[in-house]
Amino acid sequence: METAIWDQLVALHGMVTHRLAKQMQRRHNIGLSEFQALCRLASADDGELRMQELAELIGLNQSSVSRLVARLESSGLTRRDLCPKDRRGVYTVITDEGRALHREALPTYQQALAEAMDEAAADTRVSELAATLRS
Template identity: 85%
Template structure:
């Protein structure tokens, strides 16, 4: 039973992720990982997270999150900062431009997520798991 539910989750995740990624790129010219990082940063205390914490929250490894943050920085959407108590600790901090883009893209994210989950509820491969998410 656990393996079957896990399989449904993996399939559903792929379906929803592909849909979100396509629409975020099409409507806002931003990748899904970039949006997810901005969303986490926007909701974090002081708009900042340690790089490792951000990696864990969005499901990336350290190398991938470093490249992601570099892309955000080059777009003026975030900046790096050092931890005042531990100079080895590196934070990424959302900028006002990053906040503006996240606010602009949030309705798209929510709407597409809801649409994708509605469609999944009718898909026999994932309907059981999708129904559990909508409770």
């Protein structure tokens, strides 16, 4: 039973992330991981998170989140800051440009997610799980 549910979850995740990534890139020229990072930063206290915390929240390892943050910084969407209590700690902070892109792209994300879940509801491989998630 657990294997069957896990297989459905993996399939559903793939379907949904594919649609989300395609729409975010096409309409806002931003990758899905970058948008997810902006979401976490926009909702964080003071719009900042430690790099390790951001990595955990979006499911990336440390080197991947460092590359992601570098891309966000080069686009002017975030900036790095040192932790005042521990100079070894590095934060990434969302900029005004990052907040603006997040606000602009959020409706696209929400629409693409709803469409992906509608599509999943009609797919017999994942329809049961999709219905459970929507209830």
